[in-house]
Amino acid sequence: MKVTVVGTGYVGLVSGTCLAEVGNDVLCLDVDAAKIRTLEQGGVPIFEPGLEEMIRRNVAAGRLRFTTDVEQAVRFGTVQFLAVGTPPDEDGSADLQYVVAAARAIGRHMDDYKVVIDKSTVPVGTADKVRAAICEELATRGVDLPFGMVSNPEFLKEGAAIDDFMRPDRIVIGVEDERALALMRTLYAPFQRNHDRLQVMDIKSAELTKYAANAMLATRISFMNELANLAEVLGADIEMVRKGIGADPRIGYHFLYPGCGYGGSCFPKDVQALLKTAKDAAGIDLRVLSAVEEANENQKSVLPRKIKARFGDDLSGRTFALWGLAFKPDTDDMREAPSRTLIAALLDAGARIVAHDPVAIDEARRLYGDEPRLRFTDTPMTALEQADALVIVTEWKAYRSPDFAAIRNSLRTPVIFDGRNLFSPEAVREAGIDYYPIGRPQAA
């Protein structure tokens, strides 16, 4: 099938590449000429395991191409994926200007039947706006061409996006006509594996499903984070509690890990957008979800609070080693990362920071420019030299089994603040290090 993907961000690039991988002819469009040049030259603007090889393979096979030519891109694909950004407006609602602009371009240039697919995470009701924008452009041209409208939200986890696309749990298709549905069935047939993963529903339900999934996951995390804070005060161990409740299949073990707050490009933005949609479109306060957001903001300050409780509010003259900048492992993404709240708090209190991350240092340099009190190192252990304490924010595999004796010998005061509960508290304490995990017994 001929597929056009509008937007070569995270979602567009992964979707386009995976669709090419199963034999489709894919043309990816972006207005950012520099990005398209990078892609044409074999570069990949984002870090995602496996993506670079897959792009290279499909480009070489002639199935995956890139362009800035809007007219060519619209004419090309029978299916047109909209995977442009929907950044939050000042008030938290999703900014749809890029989605609507892409829809208008389709209406301006299409010359035969198209299926237009919303892949970006967009508020309930966006498909109606996209349809209206296309119809308006067609009317201006004085032509009447048929097109199908589909909402097909993505459920891609950064760091595991290729696998999520190639082996999906479910493929949600919001659709209102048979012709578009038949095309969707054909397009997704290679990803079905041994049973039908397509969940066909009306468009509004599909749009809401995406927000509901992320809101539910964010709720689990905030709930666990609050319980962790409680466990800490009561002298209980949240890791025991987590296992104890996870064994119930109605609860399950997934996504129950307490930490220093969720971040990333999806949860914070989607939670806010859903709150906003509920309020504006339905006059409803989603009280549970407001609390989820508030609890997460609070959680991002848990590490700075513990550090100040130990070292005092004025941290000038102190240096902290920081392990992890990315909002989670296997990505260089620092959007809404807890590391940013921590860095801001430590710098504000006068501290110096020496940070390590396996892939996000370039991103951190871009964000912090030449902040003189923030340095980066190539290895986790060199970050510890002359540091007062170690703070861990991202659970990279490389941090999971360090040499505790070496850590104790490097740090001025052997203290670890662990925002991801990476270690056995006994092992750390036996090495003579004061250990502050989340929701577990704290160093005296």
Ligand code: UDX
């Ligand atoms: C998420 C959804 O999982 C995905 O389906 C959707 O399409 C996009 O948003 P992503 O943002 O890549 O994906 O990250 P995810 O792995 O879901 O983690 C989100 C945040 O939650 C991270 O900051 C992570 O550290 C945190 N988290 C996750 C926890 O604190 N505890 C957990 O148990 C799980």
